[in-house]
Every structure is written in C-alpha cells, then in structure tokens.
Amino acid sequence: MPSTITTDVLVIGAGPAGSMTAKWAAMKGARVLMIEKRQEIGSPVRCGEGMSKSWLPEVGIRPSSRWINLEVEGARIFSPREQAYVINEKHAGNEVGYVVERDAFDKQLAIDAGNAGVDVKLKTAALSLLKEGRQVVGARVKEYGETYDIRAPVTIGADGFESQVGRWAGIPTNLALRDMDSCLQYRMTNVDSDVRYCDFYLGKVAPGGYVWIFPKGDGLANVGIGVQCSQIKGPGEARKYLDAWIANHPAYSKGKKIDMVGGGVSISPPLKQTVADGIMLVGDAARMIDPLTGGGIANGCIAGKICGEVAAEAVELRTPTKEFFQKYEKGWRARLEEKLYRNWIAKEKLCSLPDEVFDKVIEALQSIKLEKLSVHNILKAVNQTHPEVTREFAELL
C-alpha cells in the first residue's frame, strides 16, 4: 500500500486557474496542497500571452512590471484581403490590454498562493483519482518517482487543456472536432510588428481560426495560429498554414524563430457539468476558454476565485458533495456562461463564412463608428449595409 498524506483541498495543476483556486481556498481558511507535474511553474510557456485587463481587480491580481511586457492600444482584425479593422480601447472598454510574460505571470500567481498559505509540490503528477463509491477523496500521485496517495475531501481538476482529471471523475469533457483548435506559435525576433496592436488575420489563412501577432517590443513578437480541427485534413496542418502565412508576409519572413510552442484550445459551448462528488473542474480543464477569442487566462482566474471560495466553504461545512458544489456551478455560470455561449454561436457562424463575406464584414465595419464593441453591435452595424451577410446571424441580433 502506498503511503498517504492528507489535506483539505488538493489542487491538481498550477496554471493560473489552479493557483487562483488554491489562493482563494487558503484565504478562506482551508489547508491547501497544489501539485504540478512540471519542474517549473509557468514554463514552458504555451500561450500567445495576450490578455485583457478589466478583470484583474475582481480576482485580486495587482498589475506588475514583473509580468507585463507591454500595454497595447487595441487590436486589429484583418480581413482576407488584409483590410484592417481597428478596435481601440474606447469602444472595446477594458477588453484590450496587456501582452504579458506568461511564465512570470503564472509564477506570480503561484507566489500569491504560497503567500496565502498554499503548499506546493513540483514534479508531482496525479496518476488517478481515489474514490469511495462515487465520492472522489483525493488522488494517487507520483513525486520524483515515488508513488503515494493524497487524501482530501475536496479535489480540484485544474490540469489544463490536456486534462485527464475530469474524465477520471466521469465528468463528460470530450469535445466535438469543430469545438477544438490545433495551435502552433513561434516567438520571432527581427520582425516588424506594430507594438500598439495585437493583430488577428482571418479567413482561409487559418481555417476556422486565425493567425495572431502579439508584439513584445524590440522587434520581438508571438506569431501563432489556431486551426479548427474539423477543417484539418492531414497531419501537421497547423504548422503548414502558419509557415505559409509567414512566408507570404515579408515583415515576418525576415524574422528568426527563437521558440516554438503548440497546444490545444477548446472553442466549445460551456460544459453541462463541471462538478461531481468531491471534485470541481476549473479553467481549461472545464473548457472555459472564450470560444471566439481563444483566450482562457481571464476566465480561468475568474472561475478560480469562485471555485476556491466554495472549496473552503465545503471543507468547513463538511459538505463536499455534488449538490453543495452547485454553488460553484451557479457562481461561475452567472459570471461567464452567457458570453461563452454567445461567443460560441458567433464562432460557429464565423467558421463557416467564405473569405468574400469576411471581406464585406470588415468593409462594413470600417465605414461606421461603433460606440461600444460587442458581437451584437457589430452585427447590427453590418446589417445596415450587408443584410444578406447577417441573415445567417439572425438569432444573435
């Protein structure tokens, strides 16, 4: 029999969602242990490193030059004909924001968790869940080659897109091919990107997804791609599309690649269920990425705070049940679900648009001034000049 240690809350995965959950559970008085299978939190970076900033105060993150790379003025959306539509801070509210050093950001959140009293174990991977009947009561883990059990009334699956914890718990987290993107990104130096904007290129260059350029200053930028899996026909297409895009853009083809990362991104509607007896899922593991933008840092942190608070409460009241965890389920849904669902519908439509229609949409947007940017307002605007385009989107209008 492997040896056993105990804690109140076991958090599996030390990404932003895990650290945030751990920190808030500890701040509410629980004993928290967070395990991470990598040897270094935040590294290697698997991220474009773009994020909005409006949500930071809500979860108690103080902006810091330790992890903010630069602040952008806005975003530019390029149509297939490469006409740019500029979204600036004024009409996007606080949605535009920072390009960050993701490894430093993740480390800072782990530091905040540690300072709140969370214990952290590196190079410690969850291998399976411990169960008593249907109740999850912890996990079997391997730390530096040694296998043992961690028992906890509350277990949190914060193990990212590659999550296995949810599936071990029997929570349906599998997604349709059209609801997943295969992603690849190079960090490139010696490129001419505009440090004022995060750029997005839509259309056939990245079927069902987009090419992104997030500037990091001094000729450095993250140049990446997401391609909808249902539109992929053969092996390695994400890389082929990205290399082709770079080859066709002299401002980037002259650049040099200094880093390469990949990953999966969910572009799905919200899951029906994110909790079971003794366990809650959070962040990418709960498929909380915004299906339109592909951004998941903010949602993972926002849900993490709620998850941590509910976890501590369940420990205190000794009620780590699926019924009690509805408080988390309701909490994160009240905050995120409507937007996730709307943006998923918008993504579904956008993925099916031919390049000519994209061109028209961007043209229409260029010709009008929007007060506040939202999917709804964009559609209303396009409807005025190109009603044939928005017919498809009637249910969102």
Place this chain on the structure above:
Amino acid sequence: MPGKKDLHIESSGQLCIYCGACVGMCPLNCIYLDETRITFDERICTRCEICVKACPVAAIEIG
C-alpha cells in the same frame, strides 16, 4: 489487435514538442504525457485519428 492500423507517435523529441494537444483531444483518454514522454494505450485506442489532426507538427502518423 488484428485489423488495427499502426499508430506511431514520434515522441523522442525529433518532431514532438510535448504540447499536449493530442492528450486533450483523444476521446478515449488513452494518450499520456510526462514532461518529455508521450505514450498511448494500444489496447484502448480505436484509431479514430483525432490525435493526428490535433498534432500541430505531424508527430503522429497512422498507416
């Protein structure tokens, strides 16, 4: 299993970048990622080829 095609994950680092996309997308949850090692469970895999699409760098082949 007779009738199953060969599935090969190039995981020695020549192609694989250990990104975990295949792990997250395998509907049978039968691919495992250590920091620098990818393995899959031959017995469970149905050769649905989703992991081939997931992989951004063509490290997985079925043939």
